Amino acid sequence: MQLWLAAAVAAGVLTAPATVPLMSAAPTSSGGRQADFAAAAREYGVPESVLLAVSYLESRWDANGGRPSTAGGYGPMHLVDAFPAGVHEHLGDAHGDPRGDETRPMTPAHAHAALRVSDAQQQTTLPEAGRLAGLPPERLRDDPAANIRAGAALLASYQDEPSSDPADWHGAVAKYAGTDDPKAAGAFADEVFSVMREGARRRTDDGHLVELDPVPDLGTWDPDTFPHPGDPDDFAWDDDVPGTDEQEQPSTPKGHTAGGGKAECPASLHCEWMPAAFKRFGKKKNRDYGNHDRLSRKRSVDYIVIHDTEGGYQGIPSLIRNPKYVSWHYTIRSRDGHVAQHVATNDIAWHAGNWDVNTRSIGIEHEGYLAKGGTWYTEAMYRSSARLVRYLAAKYRIPLNRAHILGHDNVPGTTPATVAGMHEDPGPYWDWAHYFELMKKPFKAAKDGDSIIIRPDYATHRPRFTGCETTKPDKKCPPHGASTVWLHKSPSHTAPLVDDIGKRPGKASTYSVYDHSARASTGQRYAVAERKGDWTAIWYLGQKAWFHNPASDPTAIPAKGPLVTPLSGAVKVYGRAYPEKSAYSKASVQPLTPLKYTIPPGQTYTVGDTITGTHYSANAYRPSKHVTTTGTTRYHQIQLGHRVMFVMASDVRLVHPSA
Structure with missing residues (x-):
C-alpha cells in the first residue's frame, strides 16, 4: 500500500482493507454498475472519471460472464490472473492456403510450421488487487462489483500522492497498463485521457447503463484534435500532408525495413517495429522463401482486411519471425491496444487466402477469438485499430466503407475448391458500427434510399448462435450483442436459412458462429428485393434472403449507391x-x-x-x-x-x- 493511502486510512478518510476476505461486495441495489464505480472511487480516493475511463478502455465496462480475456484478465477492471499457455490456432490452420496463389501453393509443412506456440505468462494483477481489497481471487473473477473495488484499490496503489484532479493520474494509469514498455504504457494512458475528455455512455453486456461525463481541461495532448506534424491521422487524402507519400518507404530485399526501421503508424500510437522474416530455406534445387513478398515499386492498396488472432499476443513474435509461417502487416494487443508492425505496407503479406486480395490489401490482426462472444474485443483495441485504419486509409486513399474495410470473412475464395475453406474471422461479434464511429465514418441513413445498409443495434441485438464451445458445437452461445442478421428463405423466424452452395455445398446453413452462409453484416450494402410487413428481402447469392427489419426496431437503414x-x-x-x-x-x-x-x-x-x-x-x-x-x-x-x-x-x- 502506498504511504499516502495508509495515511488516509489512519486518518479515517478511507476504509482499511480487511485482513480476511470480505463476505460481500454485491452491486449497489439502486444504482447497478454505475454505483459500483462511484462507491469504489470514493473508498480508494480515485477520481470516478479515471476509474470509469480505465475500465472502459479495458473491458467497455462488461463483465463478460466471468470469462477470461486472451491475457487472462477478468471483469470490468481486467484484473490479470495466471493463465494457461495458449495456442495460436488461426493463421496457419487447416482452412487452406493463406497465400491463395495456386501457382505456388504453400505446403502443409510450410503453412503449419509454427502452429503451436506457447504464450509466456503475463504480469498478473489480480492477486495483488485482491490482497489490497481484502477479497479472494475467485470473487474477483465472478463478481463485477468486487472486481471494480479491487481494481480501484490497485489503481490507487499506483498513485504517488493523493489527488482529486483526474489530470494528476496519468502516471498511475500508465502503470495500470501492465507493460514494461514505457511508450506503450504512455500511449494507453493517453487513450484513457482521451476517453475522459470525450465521455462515454453504454449499456453493458449484462444490462447496466453506465455513463462517463466528459472531463474538460485535462491538460494532456489530444491526438484527435492536435495531430502531430507529419501525422495524416486526421487528414483525408491530402497530397500535401508530409509523410503520406508511399514512395517515402523504399522496398529492397536486403536490409529492408519500414520507414528506416520505424513502424508506419500515427505518432499517437507509439507502434513497435517487429519485423517478419524474409528468408530463403530448403534445398538449393527447390528453395522456398517466406514469409511475405517485397516490392521494388510503389504498391496500390485497395483494401484493409480485419482479422482476429485466435490466440494470445505472446505467441506473435515467434510466429512472425518464422519464415516458414505466414505473415500480416500489423497486430493489435487486446488489453492496451498496443500496435506492432511486421511487414511494410508497400509489401505483400500472406494473410487473406486470396492472392489477388493479398496483392492489394493490408492485413491487421487483433488479439481475440471469434467464438468468445465479443469477449475482450476491447475498447483499447478498437480505438487503436480505428486510428491506424484512418491513417492507412488517408495514406493509400482507401474509402472508409465496408466495400474496402473488409473482415477476413468477407474475402472471396479464389476458385470453387477454395470457397468452403475460407476463414470466418473476426466473426459476428466484431462491433462494426462502433468501429466506424471511431473512424469518424458512422453508417448514416440516406434519403429515399434504393438499397439498404445492415445496421442492427449492437447492444440490444442478440441473435441466436451455436458452436461457441468447440466440444459442444450444438450448444447455444451465451446471449451477446452482434453485428449480423440471419437470412431466411421466407419472411418468418421459423423459415429455413438461405443456402450457400459454395460455403456448404449440398448442406443446409446452420446457426453456428462459424457459419456465415446465411448472414449479412453491419455496414454491408445490399439491393432490396421485396418488403413484407416487418421483413425485408435482399438479393443474396442469387436468391431472395429475408431478414427481420421492423420499423419499431430496424436492423437496416436506407442507402444509396450504384447497382x-x-x-x-x-x-x-x-x-x-x-x-x-x-x-x-x-x-x-x-x-x-x-x-x-x-x-x-x-x-x-x-x-x-x-x-x-x-x-x-x-x-x-x-x-x-x-x-x-x-x-x-x-x-x-x-x-x-x-x-x-x-x-x-x-x-x-x-x-x-x-x-
Missing part, C-alpha cells in the same frame, strides 16, 4: 479480378475460373468498386524478377453474399441511382 443487373442470361461470378488471357506476355497465364454462384436475370447487386484486371506474379525471392500484368477487362466488385465478389462489367448493366 448492377445482368444484361442477359445468368452472369458468372469470380473470386478475383484477373486480366484476360491475351494480356499475359512475361508471366504465366492465370485462368479466369468462375465460382459456383451466378446472378440470374432480374436480380440486382450493389457495387463497391470498379477496377481493371491485374495480376502480380511473385514467383521469385528478388522483387526485380516479379511481373505485373495489366489487362483491359473491367470488373465490378459486388456484395454478392456475406463476401464480396467480382463480375465482368461487360456482362452487366450499371445502374446509377439518382443523387
Whole structure:
C-alpha cells in the first residue's frame, strides 16, 4: 500500500482493507454498475472519471460472464490472473492456403510450421488487487462489483500522492497498463485521457447503463484534435500532408525495413517495429522463401482486411519471425491496444487466402477469438485499430466503407475448391458500427434510399448462435450483442436459412458462429428485393434472403449507391479480378475460373468498386524478377453474399441511382 493511502486510512478518510476476505461486495441495489464505480472511487480516493475511463478502455465496462480475456484478465477492471499457455490456432490452420496463389501453393509443412506456440505468462494483477481489497481471487473473477473495488484499490496503489484532479493520474494509469514498455504504457494512458475528455455512455453486456461525463481541461495532448506534424491521422487524402507519400518507404530485399526501421503508424500510437522474416530455406534445387513478398515499386492498396488472432499476443513474435509461417502487416494487443508492425505496407503479406486480395490489401490482426462472444474485443483495441485504419486509409486513399474495410470473412475464395475453406474471422461479434464511429465514418441513413445498409443495434441485438464451445458445437452461445442478421428463405423466424452452395455445398446453413452462409453484416450494402410487413428481402447469392427489419426496431437503414443487373442470361461470378488471357506476355497465364454462384436475370447487386484486371506474379525471392500484368477487362466488385465478389462489367448493366 502506498504511504499516502495508509495515511488516509489512519486518518479515517478511507476504509482499511480487511485482513480476511470480505463476505460481500454485491452491486449497489439502486444504482447497478454505475454505483459500483462511484462507491469504489470514493473508498480508494480515485477520481470516478479515471476509474470509469480505465475500465472502459479495458473491458467497455462488461463483465463478460466471468470469462477470461486472451491475457487472462477478468471483469470490468481486467484484473490479470495466471493463465494457461495458449495456442495460436488461426493463421496457419487447416482452412487452406493463406497465400491463395495456386501457382505456388504453400505446403502443409510450410503453412503449419509454427502452429503451436506457447504464450509466456503475463504480469498478473489480480492477486495483488485482491490482497489490497481484502477479497479472494475467485470473487474477483465472478463478481463485477468486487472486481471494480479491487481494481480501484490497485489503481490507487499506483498513485504517488493523493489527488482529486483526474489530470494528476496519468502516471498511475500508465502503470495500470501492465507493460514494461514505457511508450506503450504512455500511449494507453493517453487513450484513457482521451476517453475522459470525450465521455462515454453504454449499456453493458449484462444490462447496466453506465455513463462517463466528459472531463474538460485535462491538460494532456489530444491526438484527435492536435495531430502531430507529419501525422495524416486526421487528414483525408491530402497530397500535401508530409509523410503520406508511399514512395517515402523504399522496398529492397536486403536490409529492408519500414520507414528506416520505424513502424508506419500515427505518432499517437507509439507502434513497435517487429519485423517478419524474409528468408530463403530448403534445398538449393527447390528453395522456398517466406514469409511475405517485397516490392521494388510503389504498391496500390485497395483494401484493409480485419482479422482476429485466435490466440494470445505472446505467441506473435515467434510466429512472425518464422519464415516458414505466414505473415500480416500489423497486430493489435487486446488489453492496451498496443500496435506492432511486421511487414511494410508497400509489401505483400500472406494473410487473406486470396492472392489477388493479398496483392492489394493490408492485413491487421487483433488479439481475440471469434467464438468468445465479443469477449475482450476491447475498447483499447478498437480505438487503436480505428486510428491506424484512418491513417492507412488517408495514406493509400482507401474509402472508409465496408466495400474496402473488409473482415477476413468477407474475402472471396479464389476458385470453387477454395470457397468452403475460407476463414470466418473476426466473426459476428466484431462491433462494426462502433468501429466506424471511431473512424469518424458512422453508417448514416440516406434519403429515399434504393438499397439498404445492415445496421442492427449492437447492444440490444442478440441473435441466436451455436458452436461457441468447440466440444459442444450444438450448444447455444451465451446471449451477446452482434453485428449480423440471419437470412431466411421466407419472411418468418421459423423459415429455413438461405443456402450457400459454395460455403456448404449440398448442406443446409446452420446457426453456428462459424457459419456465415446465411448472414449479412453491419455496414454491408445490399439491393432490396421485396418488403413484407416487418421483413425485408435482399438479393443474396442469387436468391431472395429475408431478414427481420421492423420499423419499431430496424436492423437496416436506407442507402444509396450504384447497382448492377445482368444484361442477359445468368452472369458468372469470380473470386478475383484477373486480366484476360491475351494480356499475359512475361508471366504465366492465370485462368479466369468462375465460382459456383451466378446472378440470374432480374436480380440486382450493389457495387463497391470498379477496377481493371491485374495480376502480380511473385514467383521469385528478388522483387526485380516479379511481373505485373495489366489487362483491359473491367470488373465490378459486388456484395454478392456475406463476401464480396467480382463480375465482368461487360456482362452487366450499371445502374446509377439518382443523387
